[in-house]
Amino acid sequence: MVQQFAILQNQMSAIMAMLQRAPAPSLSTEDQPVEALNKRQRNSITIEEYSSHLDYVQGSNSSSRLRHVIASGFGSNLFVQTSLLNFYKKCEEVALGRKVFDEITEKNVVAWSAMIGGYSRVGMVNEAFRLFRDMQRAKVEEPYGMTMVSVISACTVSGALDLGKWLHAYIDKKAIKNDVEVSTALVNKYAKCGCIEKAKEIFEAMPVKDTKAWSSMIVEFAIHGHAEEALETFSRMEEAKIEPNNVTLIGVLLACAHGGLASEGRKYWSCMLESGIEPSIEHYGCMVDLLCRANLIEEAYGFVESMPIDPNPAIWRTLLVSCKKNKMLDKGEIVAERLLKLEPLNAENYMLQVRIG
DNA sequence: TTAGGGTTAG
Numbered sequence: 109m110v111q112q113f114a115i116l117q118n119q120m121s122a123i124m125a126m127l128q129r130a131p132a133p134s135l136s137t138e139d140q141p142v143e144a145l146n147k148r149q150r151n152s153i154t155i156e157e158y159s160s161h162l163d164y165v166q167g168s169n170s171s172s173r174l175r176h177v178i179a180s181g182f183g184s185n186l187f188v189q190t191s192l193l194n195f196y197k198k199c200e201e202v203a204l205g206r207k208v209f210d211e212i213t214e215k216n217v218v219a220w221s222a223m224i225g226g227y228s229r230v231g232m233v234n235e236a237f238r239l240f241r242d243m244q245r246a247k248v249e250e251p252y253g254m255t256m257v258s259v260i261s262a263c264t265v266s267g268a269l270d271l272g273k274w275l276h277a278y279i280d281k282k283a284i285k286n287d288v289e290v291s292t293a294l295v296n297k298y299a300k301c302g303c304i305e306k307a308k309e310i311f312e313a314m315p316v317k318d319t320k321a322w323s324s325m326i327v328e329f330a331i332h333g334h335a336e337e338a339l340e341t342f343s344r345m346e347e348a349k350i351e352p353n354n355v356t357l358i359g360v361l362l363a364c365a366h367g368g369l370a371s372e373g374r375k376y377w378s379c380m381l382e383s384g385i386e387p388s389i390e391h392y393g394c395m396v397d398l399l400c401r402a403n404l405i406e407e408a409y410g411f412v413e414s415m416p417i418d419p420n421p422a423i424w425r426t427l428l429v430s431c432k433k434n435k436m437l438d439k440g441e442i443v444a445e446r447l448l449k450l451e452p453l454n455a456e457n458y459m460l461q462v463r464i465g
Numbered sequence: 466t467t468a469g470g471g472t473t474a475g
Contacts, residue, residue, distance in 0.1 A: 190467035197468090221468040228469095257469035292470040324471040331473090355472050362473050390473050397474040422474060429475040460475080 186212060190219050197226035202235075217249045225258035228265065236262035237271070250282060253290045260293040269301040288314065292321045299328035308337075317345075319353055326359035335367025354385055361394035370402035389420055396423050400430035409439060421451040428460050 189212050196205035209215070209223040220243040227236035240259050243251065251259075256279055263272035276294060279286060291314045299307035311317070311325045322345040329338035342360050345352060352360075357380045364373030377395060380387065392415055399408035408427060412419050424447035431440030447457050 187467050194467065218468050225468060254469040289470045296471065320471045327471065358473050394473050426474050
């Protein structure tokens with residue numbers, strides 16, 4: 109009997125995991141009933157009602173399974189509840205996640221971490237910190253590295269450097285396992301809060317560095333205008349035989365752009381194509397920025413025209429500002445026309461156009 | 466069984 113119960117629990121958790129892998133429900137269009145409610149009304153909606161809403165939004169597949177989970181009576185099981193909480197978190201429906209969290213009678217460290225992570229994910233940093241304090245008061249088990257990563261991320265979002273320093277000291281004091289994820293979160297937090305040297309110190313002390321850790325350091329060096337250090341870090345990454353990915357290359361191209369290194373940027377672009385990394389709109393954006401900063405406007409324009417994917421408004425704006433800076437009014441008009449056609453309701457674009465004229 | 470880190474451009 110106990111074994112059967114455990115099997116059923118596993119099945120429920122597996123269903124929740126499956127639901128989490130399903131695409132997040134879109135709640136943004138006007139004709140969807142829950143979105144039409146105000147925030148207070150939405151917070152008071154029941155899970156069953158939300159389940160019906162999912163049915164409306166997504167068709168019957170995932171929602172009927174969700175309803176089945178809830179109706180089965182397993183909704184009060186800790187693992188099922190935590191999975192459901194995580195499901196809402198991934199849908200960025202934190203109010204509904206909180207509702208589930210509050211219903212958990214014996215919250216363990218995983219449930220607390222999941223809820224803190226949910227707040228952190230949507231930028232509700234005060235709530236994330238408040239819950240972390242509540243967690244400490246509730247005297248659950250000591251927080252693990254995973255918990256700390258969520259709280260550190262909240263610091264990164266809010267730029268709360270002092271609190272971040274306190275968390276760093278807390279991790280050391282409590283001897284929380286400082287694994288690659290925790291260290292990367294700290295590197296990112298210090299850099300985003302303006303302390304690039306401290307970020308570098310933590311990065312260098314990491315015994316194991318994976319692709320995300322290397323990418324984070326490269327991107328942060330680039331953002332801080334340390335182009336040489338970013339490219340040197342990329343070389344070290346290659347020497348360490350860690351495979352770069354699309355984010356790594358964004359950092360490399362950004363470093364070249366900020367450092368005025370147009371020819372190096374072209375070289376890395378070619379290397380990226382040869383290595384099989386598919387350039388995304390972000391990579392194209394970096395290249396346009398790179399060429400524009402080097403005042404190579406014609407080349408940038410030709411590059412945009414030859415893109416196999418549609419340029420986004422930000423790319424056209426980058427070009428437009430550069431046309432203005434270089435007094436290329438004819439070209440600026442063509443670019444402005446393309447931008448306004450693409451994004452006619454953004455007032456900022458009209459301001460840029462007035463300045464051109 | 467359930468929780469975590471990196472993503473550009475005026």
